[in-house]
Amino acid sequence: MKNEVLLTVKNLKKYYEISQGMFKEKIVVRAVDDVNFTVMRGETFALVGESGCGKSTTGRTILRLVEPTAGEVVFKGTNLASLPYEQMRSLRKQMQMVFQDPYASLNPKKTILQILMEPLKVHNKFDKKERLRKIIAMLKIVGLSEYHLDRYPHEFSGGQRQRIGIARAVILQPDFIIADEPVSALDVSVQSQVINLMLELQKEFGLTYLFISHDLSVIQHMTDRVAVMYLGKIVEVADTEDLFRNPKHPYTQALLSAVPVxxxxxxxxxxxxxxxxxxPANPPSGCAFHPRCPFALEICKTKMPEPTTFEKGHTANCHLYIKNEEEIEYVTSYS
Amino acid sequence: MTVNIPKVTHTTQAIKVKKQSAVVTFFSNLLRSWTGMVGFLIMILLLFISIFGQWIVPYDPLLADFSKKLLPPMTDGHLLGTDQLGRDIFSRIILGARVSVIIGLTTVLIAGTFGTIVGIISGYFRGWVDVILMRIVDVQLSFPFILLVLVINAIIGSGLRNIIISLAIGGWVIFARVIRSEVLALREKEFITACVATGVSRTGILFKHILPNLFTPIIILSSLQIGTYIIAEASVSFLGFGVQPPEPAWGNMLNEGKDYIFSSWWLITFPGIAIMITALGVNLFGDWLRDTLDPELKGE
Amino acid sequence: MSDKVLQVNDLRIRFRNGKETSQPIRGVNFHVKKGETLGIVGESGCGKSVTSLSVMGLLPIKTSEIVSGEILFNNRDISRLKEKEYRKLRGNEISMIFQEPMTSLNPVFTIGEQLSEPLRQHKKMSKSEIRNNIIAVLKQVGLPRAEQIIDEYPHQLSGGMRQRVMISLALLCHPKLMIADEPTTALDVTIQAQILELLKEIKVKNEMSLMLITHDLSVVAEMCDRVVVMYAGEVVEEAEVNELFDRPLHPYTQGLMKSLPSNNERKSKLFSIDGQVPKPSEIGEGCVFANRCPFAFEKCFAETPPAFNRGKHISKCWLQDPAVKEVMQNEERSIVNS
Incomplete structure (x- = not known):
């Protein structure tokens, strides 16, 4: 089960062009710049990074909510990036999204019944009676009741709205869910409820998550593998436990050390x-991290580092590991 | 999981209860604002006299009686006096209200529908369609509204129907502009992205998600535009292009009365006041509507 | 008494919205000592921000009202000061930094123009003195190129730099108390680490007290000497920071700590507090937390618990009532004996 590849992202790029006026050159913002990773069936794969690192854009580009500039997104053997609009639309029943802001992601003019009915109607699943039964069952699973069906989103708290958002994503029983900062808008006590719900749903429906977050403690708790992003690029990929125990890239090390006690x-x-x-409109040359890196070498300023592979699929893009043994020792002892 | 379906009946009931409470909140909000209340009452009054006007007028508004011409107000049973042909001004104002209401409502319906469609197409599909449509709007907006209406009237002729057509041609651009910017803002909302992620088709998103959210701005804009159209009709009629005599309209009453402005002031004063009160009422109501429906202004 | 910079006694605030009134603050007590960092923790809607605004005298005048209680700043009640008198205090002796560094600076003025405002208001200084002062403060908060930044506009700075500017704005007049309302919530972790470090540093350097309002327990652990935990408009627990993290007494505090992912085994079901924070209209008799509390018993629903002291550790929970404790111990004993 775990060894089946569900999603492969190859050389994914998303550039935005910002026009500066008639005679000036356009600014190119490289929001996502040559990103590669694979997600296995049944796992939770995390994208972590600070704001503006391109993690959300990566998620949205995979689902074609934002059109990619270049690259491939292979989902179950189909390249989504080149799929015609209508075919992509019908494929969406297999891949859903949970959004960060539970206030903005629900249409304020629709009742909960309408919100949850829509995906079923759009993909023409079940007959009328069956649909209602499914919706009520789903509401119960996410901890709400059928009593809430005719309510509007504004009548709910943030945590309850996020439950509704999750119910909308799961009701089609997709294989793959992209969760874009699903708990960062929530209070601590509600956050734990929603995390529990997501873990339960994963078990119950065998879901695969792409979990996008900046919160390292949440990532450590609920994901299997992590990709760390910085300025539109992935700088390190590893198993979650491995990454937290033994971070290789200086940026990852700094990120982990910055988490409050x-x-x-x-x-x-x-x-x-x-x-x-x-x-990201004007990234540094060579390794994008070099101006802030405590270990930067001369080569970092000019040459982009290639990924170095360590044990168990742990890779890091950093010159320190290409140079020589001594420096590796130095860096690892630091962490 | 066992589910009892009969419960659905309570669904429809609950919705009914909601709708009723919306009407209740409408009036309780209205009672809280005296300006909104005044505007609302003026509009109700206007609607009433334009429907029942012909049964409540004391005199035949078209009946000329030269023995009674230019009587000042409060003489001989003429509340607001008579005009140069001896027609009762009060009766003419009441019947003129109908012209204003018909023009206000029909124009807003035509201009609003057309402008909204253009605005939605422009805002939702963007690209070159948007560029072309918005340049047309820009060109038209750079032309004075009244002048445009006059020119169209000069070409297609005067009369009630033609003035509605010309006002609608002049007025749709405002709707197109406002609705386009609303659609642009809505498009970027996360719940629309969520619809795309769910797999809702483009037309589905347009009609089921964007359109319902446009309802509020359309209502607000319409209520404000009605006032503009009523004044514009009066202006056009005053200049002799609009509704033709002897049929009474506030604008052509002004036109006919302007020659007597120094000797018999009441000929133009009372139609003028009627126009003012109407425009004021519509605008007060529109402002109130905007304040109550706009959630960002709520609670201030 | 004199070592307390700020003392809030039995503060009650009422809000009016049309005909409805709500009371987001119901009897809040706490104090800030000279040179200490007091953390106020709580989730959204617990009243922590309203409390801090009331200290700054920034509550909306038309819709809010301090029903009872007093706010003593240097032993002087400031809760009913006139706006004019408050202005002498604000930005001068008490200053505040806000959550959103993006919106709390005016985009049409340069940094220098915005920072000179409090100096012109409160201190008599010449133009060059003001400028020198500002540059010195900008350097103190660790901004590079202070001489240039002073003439730049807010949009030219990043989020972290803007928050530094906000901190320097709050520092200008050497306040005795700084209130920081979620100062790092909008920032990234690496930037958060920088700003927290900076706050610690300037607090010591300027010999001031810091009142840190946050929802983040780890920020509290990092920064604070003492902590006040708020829930639904009440202070439910108050203790030294180590004491609080070692022995949280109130079930709400315990629940908050247990629900942190870092305090749970990986992939396990997180501990979570059931239910929702009650709306202000739903709060009646009894303990505010009773409906979500796993230990609640009849008394909790019937009577509002007073504050029980255990040394300097204060908690508002019937479980801490000596009488209740005795009963429970007896029960335990009887269970053991039988």
Missing amino acids: AHPKEEKKRIILKGDVPS
């Missing part, structure tokens, strides 16, 4: 990065 007595060695994330 869980207990005041806990002492933490911080790598405080200097400066801010550069603009």
Whole structure:
């Protein structure tokens, strides 16, 4: 089960062109720049990174909510990136999305019944009676009741709306769900409820998640593999436990060390990065991380690093591991 | 999972209860704002006299009686006096209301429908369609509204039907503009993206998701535009292009009365006041409607 | 007494919306000592932001009203000050940083113009003195190129830099108390780490007290000396930070801590508090947390618990009532004996 590839993303690119006026050159923003990864059936694959790193755009490009500039998205053997609109539309029943903002992602003029009925109607699943039965069953699974059917979204709290958003995604029984920061708009106590719900649903329906988040503690808790993104590129991929135990890329190391402590007595060695994330419209040459990297070498300024593979599919794009043994030692001992 | 389907009946009931409560909230909101209330009452009054006007007028508004010409107000049973042909001004104003209401409502219906369609097409499909349509709108917007209406009237002739046509041709651009920008904003909303992700077709998104959310701006804009059209009709009629005498309309009453402005002030004063009150009422109501329906302004 | 910079006693605030009234703050007590960092934790709608706004005198005048209680700043009640007097205090002795660094700066003024405002208001300084002061403060918050940034506009700066500008704005007049309302919530983790570090540093350097309002327990663990936990408009627990994390007494605090993913085994079902925060209209007699509390018993629904002290650890929970404890212990004993 675990070894079956569900989704492969190859050289995915999404560039935005910003016109500067008639006689100026267009600015090209490389939101997603040559991203590669595979997602296995049944696993939870995480994309983590800071705002503007392109993780959300990657998710939306996979679902063709944003048209890709180049690259392939192979889902169950079909390349989605070149699929005609109508075929893509009918394929959507197999891949759904959960959005970050539960306030913006539900149409304020529709009742819960209408919101949940829509996917079933659109994909022409079940007859009328069966649909209603499914909807009520789904509401119960996500912890609401049929009493809520005729309510409008504004009558619900943020956590309940996110449950509705999840119900809408799961009701078609898709194989694959992209969850774009599904819990970051929620309060702590509600966040844990929604995470539990997502874990339960995964077990019950055998779902595969692409989990996009900036919250490392949530990622550590519920994902199997992680890809770390920085400025539109993936800099490190590893099994979740492996990544948290033994991060290779200096950016990952800094990111993990920046997570606040869980207990005041806990002492933490911080790598405080200097400066801010550069603009994706004007990324640094070579390795995009080099201006902030505490270990940057000369080569980092000019040459983009190729991925280096470590054990168990752990890869990192960093020159430190290409150069020589000594430096590897230095970096790993630091973490 | 066992499910009892009979419960569905309570579904429809609940919806009915909701709709009723919407009417209740409408009036309770209205009672809270005196400007909205005044506007609403003026509009109701206007509607009433335009429907029942011909049964409540004290005199025949078309009946000329030269023995009674140019009587000042409150003489001989003529509340607002008589005009140069001895016709009762009060009766003529009441019957003139019908012209204003018909023109206001029909024009807004035609201009609103056409403008909304153009706005939706432009905003939703964007690209070159949008560019062409919006340039047409731009060109027309750079032409003074009244002048445009006059020119069209000069070409196609005067009369009630033609003035409605010319006002609609002049007025649709505002709708196209506003609705286009609404659609542009809606398109980017996350719940529309969610529809795409669900697999809803383009037409489905347009009619089931974007259109219902346009309802509020359309209502608001329409109520404000009605006032504009009523004033425009009066202006055009005043200039002699609109509704032709002897049929009474507020605008042509002004036109006929302008020659007597120094000797008999009441000929133009009372139709003028009628136009003012109507426009004021419609605008007050429109403003109130905008304030109550716009969630961002709510609670202020 | 004199070591308390700020003291809030039995504060109650009422909001009016048309004919409806709600009371988001019902009897809040806490104090901030000189030089300490007090954390106020709670979820959205618990009243933590309303409390901080009331300290700043920034509550909407038309729709809100302080029903009872007092806010003592340096032993002077400021809760009923006139707007004019408040203006002397605000930005001068008490200052505040907000959550959104993007919207709290005015886009049409340069950084220098915005920062000179409080100095012109509160201090008598010449133009060059003001400029020098601003540059010094900008450097203090770790902004590179302070001499240039002073003449730049907010949109030319990144989110982290804007938050630094906001902090320097709050620092300008050397306040005795700084209120930070979710200062890092809108920022990325690596930037958050920078800003938290900065806040710690400037607090010591400027000898001021910090009131940190947040929903994030780990930020509290990182920053605070003492913590106040708020729930549905009430303070439910107050303790030293180590004490709170070691021995949370109130079931709500316990639940919050247990529901953090980092306190649960990977992939396991997270602990979660059932149900929802009650709406202000739903709050009646009894403990506000009773409907979600796993330990609730009859008394919790009938009577509002008072604050029970255990040394400096205060919690508003009937389980901490010595009488209740005795009964429970007896029961336990009787179970053991039988």
